Amino acid sequence: QSVLTQPPSASGTPGQRVTISCSGSSSNIGSNTVNWYQHLPGTAPKVLIFSNDQRPSGVPDRFSGSKSGTSASLAISGLQSEDEAHYYCAAWDDSLNGPVFGGGTKLTVL
Amino acid sequence: QVQLQESGPGLVKPSETLSLTCTVSGGSISSYYWSWIRQPPGKGLEWIGNIYYSGSANYNPSLKSRVTISVDTSKNQFSLKLSSVTAADTAVYYCARDRDGSGSWLDYWGQGTLVTVSS
Numbered sequence A: 001q002s003v004l005t006q007p008p009s010a011s012g013t014p015g016q017r018v019t020i021s022c023s024g025s026s027s028n029i030g031s032n033t034v035n036w037y038q039h040l041p042g043t044a045p046k047v048l049i050f051s052n053d054q055r056p057s058g059v060p061d062r063f064s065g066s067k068s069g070t071s072a073s074l075a076i077s078g079l080q081s082e083d084e085a086h087y088y089c090a091a092w093d094d095s096l097n098g099p100v101f102g103g104g105t106k107l108t109v110l
Numbered sequence B: 001q002v003q004l005q006e007s008g009p010g011l012v013k014p015s016e017t018l019s020l021t022c023t024v025s026g027g028s029i030s031s032y033y034w035s036w037i038r039q040p041p042g043k044g045l046e047w048i049g050n051i052y053y054s055g056s057a058n059y060n061p062s063l064k065s066r067v068t069i070s071v072d073t074s075k076n077q078f079s080l081k082l083s084s085v086t087a088a089d090t091a092v093y094y095c096a097r098d099r100d101g102s103g104s105w106l107d108y109w110g111q112g113t114l115v116t117v118s119s
Helices: none
Strands: A009-012 A018-023 A034-039 A046-049 A063-068 A071-076 A085-093 A098-101 A105-109 B003-007 B018-025 B033-039 B046-052 B057-059 B067-072 B077-082 B091-098 B106-109 B113-117
Touching: A009 A018, A018 A085, A018 A105, A034 A063, A034 A071, A046 A063, A046 B106, A071 A085, A098 B046, B003 B091, B003 B106, B018 B033, B018 B091, B018 B113, B046 B067, B046 B077, B046 B091, B057 B067, B077 B091
Parallel strands: A009 A105
Antiparallel strands: A018 A071, A034 A046, A034 A085, A063 A071, A085 A098, A085 A105, B003 B018, B018 B077, B033 B046, B033 B091, B046 B057, B067 B077, B091 B106, B091 B113
């Protein structure tokens, strides 16, 4: 059981906007920043969002992140077939004294 | 462009020590933290630990008694040793550059290497 809770799956059609949630607690998301990763099986995971809402250079602005209280969200607009992947959230946890990850959300582009 | 590559045995016997090395290219290992993360089959990501280029390491409390992470700046490499392995340690192991030392912001990753624990 992961410390951060994500829905196991999400889906959308090309062009749609999809949101993936990440729920935590006061010891992790509530007091620390959230990072998001995209992972295609067999490849290296890629950071999409860092520090809640910052995009690394090269990440399309179709990807955006937000945080409110003890939850965070990743939004993908203008969904494309190449967005089909697993998405993970991560944050530092003050109680566990280490980083924690969500269980991952598999995004399917229909 | 920084690139990371994991290397090491893909099969380890139960009770033995898992040893992996991560080679960093395209940039210096200096001035950064470097992490190990793993993903058991069908499960999520788990942070194992990290090390600063100076040699100071931090470990996941749940694995701390079995883990050692070391760094060799002359070879631009860092390494993972996990002792007394069991089938539960079977996973894809990733190395990554740890941007702020927290283990949660990892900006460059290796492709990962599958390590199976089996006799």
